[in-house]
Amino acid sequence: MEAALKTFFSSARFAVAGASSDTSKYGHKVFVWYLTHSLPATPLNPRAPSITVGAKSYDTVASPSALVDAQNTSLSIITPPAVTMALLKEAKEAGVPAVWLQPGSFDAEIIEYARKEFKAAIAGMDGGTWGDEGWCVLVDGERGLKTAHRHWERANI
Structure with missing residues (x-):
């Protein structure tokens, strides 16, 4: 998962699918985390x-597909599984390199597709700290930023 975190946080830009003005929703909280x-x-x-x-x-x-620079944008997804698969297919077509599937946004089929089709896909329960639901930017994002930063420092020494 360390390689996926490096790839995800090495993007020049980020996008949050499911972002909302509603402060009680995770789409809002994740967008605020990036800001x-x-x-x-x-x-x-x-x-x-x-x-x-x-x-x-x-x-x-x-x-x-409407992102300004999709090829250099990592995408956090906070949508119901019924919406997530179509979103992933469009992200793949647009050239998005990496995705982070927030808890509640995926099922086994979605995880399999994401891991097959993207350079990096962060999802599932392997090593995340969000209880039994898997990786969450709000909890594991700091770890990801540190991992990517260490990788960037070694590459630029």
Whole structure:
């Protein structure tokens, strides 16, 4: 999983599918996590033209194919499994290199597809700290950033 974390956090940009203005939703919390860590993040939400975090509004994109630079954007997914597979297929077609499937966004078929089709797919229970549900950016993101940073430092010595 360390290699997947390096790949995911080595992207120049990030996007959050399922981002929302609703502070009680995980899509909102994950988007805020990226902002708090000063990572360039784009909210994906096909039903809202923008989302609000605090007093600031962020324009959304409707889908992975609408991302400005999909080939250099890692995608966090916080959608129901019924939506996730179609989202993954579009992300693959757009050239997204890495995905992070948040707890509740996947089933076994989705994990298998993501691991087969992307350079990196973070999902499932192998090593994550989010109880029995697997890897979560809110809990495991710091570890991922540190892993990617160590890799970047070694590569640039």
